Amino acid sequence: MSSSATSVSAAASSAVSKVASATKAAATTVKIDKVKRLAHRKTGMTYQWYIITGCVFGLGVWYAISLVRSSYLRRKGAAARAAGTSKESAAAASGGSSAANVPSALGVMFNNYRNVAVLPLYIYQRSTLNEWFFTIAYTAIVIALGLRASGSQNTWDIANPMGMVAFAQMPFIVGLASKNNVLSALTGISYEKFNYLHRAAGRVCVLTTALHTFAWIKKGLGKHGPGDVVFTTGVVAAVGLLMMFLTSFQPIRKMFYEFFLIAHIAFALMFIVAAYLHWPDFDYWVWPCLLIWGLDRFVSMARMIVINKAWLLPFAKRRAEHSACKVELVDPNVVRITVNRPILRWIPGQHAYVTMPQVAALRYEQHPFTLATIPDESGDAVFIVRAQTGFTRRLVNSLTTDVTTDINAYIEGPYGTTHRMNHFDTVVLVAGGTGITYALSHLLDIIKHGREGNTAVGVVHLVWNVRQGANVAWIAPFINAALEKGSGNTRVVLSVYITRSHASDEPNADGTDDADVDPNGVDTPATGSDSSTTEVNEKDRDHSEKYVAASGLSPAAAAVTRFYHGRSHVEHILRSDLAASTADGAGLGVAVCGPTSLLLDSRRAVFKVNSASAVLQGQKPLSLHCQTFGW
Numbered sequence: 001m002s003s004s005a006t007s008v009s010a011a012a013s014s015a016v017s018k019v020a021s022a023t024k025a026a027a028t029t030v031k032i033d034k035v036k037r038l039a040h041r042k043t044g045m046t047y048q049w050y051i052i053t054g055c056v057f058g059l060g061v062w063y064a065i066s067l068v069r070s071s072y073l074r075r076k077g078a079a080a081r082a083a084g085t086s087k088e089s090a091a092a093a094s095g096g097s098s099a100a101n102v103p104s105a106l107g108v109m110f111n112n113y114r115n116v117a118v119l120p121l122y123i124y125q126r127s128t129l130n131e132w133f134f135t136i137a138y139t140a141i142v143i144a145l146g147l148r149a150s151g152s153q154n155t156w157d158i159a160n161p162m163g164m165v166a167f168a169q170m171p172f173i174v175g176l177a178s179k180n181n182v183l184s185a186l187t188g189i190s191y192e193k194f195n196y197l198h199r200a201a202g203r204v205c206v207l208t209t210a211l212h213t214f215a216w217i218k219k220g221l222g223k224h225g226p227g228d229v230v231f232t233t234g235v236v237a238a239v240g241l242l243m244m245f246l247t248s249f250q251p252i253r254k255m256f257y258e259f260f261l262i263a264h265i266a267f268a269l270m271f272i273v274a275a276y277l278h279w280p281d282f283d284y285w286v287w288p289c290l291l292i293w294g295l296d297r298f299v300s301m302a303r304m305i306v307i308n309k310a311w312l313l314p315f316a317k318r319r320a321e322h323s324a325c326k327v328e329l330v331d332p333n334v335v336r337i338t339v340n341r342p343i344l345r346w347i348p349g350q351h352a353y354v355t356m357p358q359v360a361a362l363r364y365e366q367h368p369f370t371l372a373t374i375p376d377e378s379g380d381a382v383f384i385v386r387a388q389t390g391f392t393r394r395l396v397n398s399l400t401t402d403v404t405t406d407i408n409a410y411i412e413g414p415y416g417t418t419h420r421m422n423h424f425d426t427v428v429l430v431a432g433g434t435g436i437t438y439a440l441s442h443l444l445d446i447i448k449h450g451r452e453g454n455t456a457v458g459v460v461h462l463v464w465n466v467r468q469g470a471n472v473a474w475i476a477p478f479i480n481a482a483l484e485k486g487s488g489n490t491r492v493v494l495s496v497y498i499t500r501s502h503a504s505d506e507p508n509a510d511g512t513d514d515a516d517v518d519p520n521g522v523d524t525p526a527t528g529s530d531s532s533t534t535e536v537n538e539k540d541r542d543h544s545e546k547y548v549a550a551s552g553l554s555p556a557a558a559a560v561t562r563f564y565h566g567r568s569h570v571e572h573i574l575r576s577d578l579a580a581s582t583a584d585g586a587g588l589g590v591a592v593c594g595p596t597s598l599l600l601d602s603r604r605a606v607f608k609v610n611s612a613s614a615v616l617q618g619q620k621p622l623s624l625h626c627q628t629f630g631w
């Protein structure tokens with residue numbers, strides 16, 4: 001055999017042996033992975049994910065059914081309205097109870113206790129029973145799975161199982177915190193509404209990490225004592241988690257939001273990396289968590305780049321064009337921001353993040369604001385912003401004229417899922433202060449659908465509690481334009497309640513100063529008392545004209561607007577709107593965005609009006625949606 005043939009055969013045999021050893025290594029990895037997976041399945045933590053998947057599937061099916069139902073009711077109601085065959089409200093038409101109404105009455109009773117009533121503040125925040133149910137159920141199931149794992153080893157040693165529970169929370173916690181959230185897309189539940197579950201899973205992680213730590217201390221640390229990498233990384237992970245927990249209490253979130261945000265991300269990274277190094281075998285919880293996080297950041301960045309045409313930003317002239325915005329001081333403490341970004345499309349109730357590096361203390365801090373209008377051919381998006389104490393205050397303070405176009409704004413969005421309203425017979429939109437942004441976008445959307453003959457809504461009633469009548473000027477241009485184009489078969493009613501009271505009229509009132517209180521204004525009594533509201537039109541017509549003149553409303557808009565002194569009495573409003581409602585669509589829909597007192601008042605009102613006995617008598621069920629400016 002020649003020497004070249006010998007070397008070829010040697011090379012071939014070495015290649016074969018390399019392939020064989022690579023195959024063996026791959027097989028071993030697969031085997032280890034399989035063993036790890038099986039071991040983990042034995043501990044039961046994969047069941048947590050089966051349960052979550054099952055719940056998401058159930059909620060997804062429910063969401064799909066509700067989409068189909070609302071689309072059907074919207075078309076049915078619109079057709080009846082166009083044909084002039086709308087049915088009179090069953091509440092007015094019938095007098096007696098009917099067995100056919102029993103399921104609806106039971107549904108209303110269930111929904112009232114589950115979703116409308118809130119538990120007292122002293123228990124924990126103002127949560128609904130629904131939120132409590134899911135918080136407790138989630139915590140109980142996950143801890144039970146951990147205990148089951150301890151029990152299955154017949155040792156009742158909770159140390160490692162609790163560590164596993166903590167690991168298994170990671171993807172869920174991060175997934176629920178992301179703005180670009182798959183769970184929200186599948187279930188229609190907005191990411192900010194999921195925030196309570198993010199907190200619940202976070203608390204479970206803190207609790208189980210503590211149990212894991214103390215159980216190991218009690219057992220004695222053995223070979224993993226001080227100096228060992230498992231010990232060091234475990235301590236770092238636990239400290240990171242504890243710091244994350246301590247810096248996320250509500251007072252800190254409220255007072256130092258940017259600090260909270262930076263600390264939260266930094267400590268989360270500290271925890272995740274240290275936990276991975278602590279026990280790399282559980283990397284299959286860590287990688288998905290980092291992947292979800294990375295994807296969220298990537299999608300957010302991509303949105304920001306596309307909406308603001310970031311590839312043109314290096315060119316000064318194009319930058320000015322694509323980051324331009326108009327800021328108008330419409331009140332000493334309120335600005336209206338208009339940006340022209342034709343590519344940004346959204347649905348009513350959604351919000352977007354605004355970055356203004358020239359104004360912000362931390363150059364690229366982002367703040368969420370509700371999109372107050374609806375997308376149209378102009379490509380304009382409008383935000384109405386009340387100055388708080390941080391970025392928003394700096395924005396107001398930076399203005400030297402009432403209107404400026406010198407500030408650059410970068411927009412990212414839209415975010416949040418919306419509450420559909422066009423399938424209701426009557427819609428009542430209740431707003432307090434800048435909560436008008438949420439209500440206005442729905443109002444404009446319903447008017448547009450009315451014009452297109454594409455809504456079941458016969459009456460849309462905007463109820464706005466605002467400090468001064470002249471504040472109507474914030475929204476007058478949009479209402480004037482919408483009504484000028486017409487609202488088809490949909491009747492529009494605007495009720496403005498002039499409260500002249502302090503900062504608690506705002507959806508994000510906590511921590512707001514009262515500096516801008518009208519010095520001549522009077523504090524009105526809390527909502528709910530009949531005497532708190534007096535119709536200005538009836539009492540003092542001059543006043544009404546004065547308000548109309550100051551508000552900038554067109555004659556068509558002024559004709560449908562009534563001004564009142566005092567706060568709105570939501571229960572009265574609902575009762576009278578319900579009595580006048582037709583019954584082709586889904587009954588009466590109520591959406592509220594405002595301060596806590598207004599939300600509570602509206603909840604109470606819906607609870608009372610939407611009673612099971614009334615529904616048994618034939619009254620159509622009410623549907624309530626509450627929106628807040630925070631999480």
Ligand SMILES: Cc1cc2nc3c(=O)[nH]c(=O)nc-3n(C[C@H](O)[C@H](O)[C@H](O)COP(=O)(O)OP(=O)(O)OC[C@H]3O[C@@H](n4cnc5c(N)ncnc54)[C@H](O)[C@@H]3O)c2cc1C
Nearest residue numbers: 253254257367369370385386388389390391392437629630
């Ligand atoms: C979904 C959503 C929609 C909103 N829509 C509007 C709107 O249409 N009009 C309006 O005036 N306000 C709106 N807000 C509230 C607005 O985002 C805050 O008032 C604003 O970010 C306060 O900035 P600041 O630095 O001046 O706040 P600070 O004075 O520092 O804090 C005031 C309050 O705002 C909260 N906050 C501060 N920064 C943020 C942030 N980046 N993200 C979330 N909350 C923050 C704080 O926790 C605190 O409770 C909305 C908030 C959310 C969550």
